[in-house]
Amino acid sequence: MNVDQTISALAALPVGDRLRVVHAIWDTLPDDVDVSVTPKQQAELDRRLAAHRDDPSTAISHDELMRRVENRR
Template sequence: MNVDQTILDLSTLPISDRLRVVHAIWDSLPDDVDLSATPEQQAELDRRLAAHRSDPSTAISHDELMRRVQSRR
């Protein structure tokens, strides 16, 4: 199996099918897999949280996020 070719093939599927694949893969991970953020990811999360705390007005509500997502469909 060529993973790169599989990813390329999957990218041609409709979004709903790709989401099904994502969910199936996620659900297949063992319960004891380490899902910790890498140091780089943690640094980025910390940076974004600090930016939000310094100016919370830049955030949008969940309702607004969902409205924007729905408007793109």
């Protein structure tokens, strides 16, 4: 199976299983791999953080996030 076939097969998995795969792959990356963000990504992160600081009530808990992910199955 090649990479494209593997990706297609993984895309067919339920969301929870795909998240497990993402975590498993992430855990295999070496500690010295460059995971820096682009300037555009950093700007979006800054925007979201500012929005949260302006109105923290819009945030949801980790438990709520996981409940929503599981309900998307």
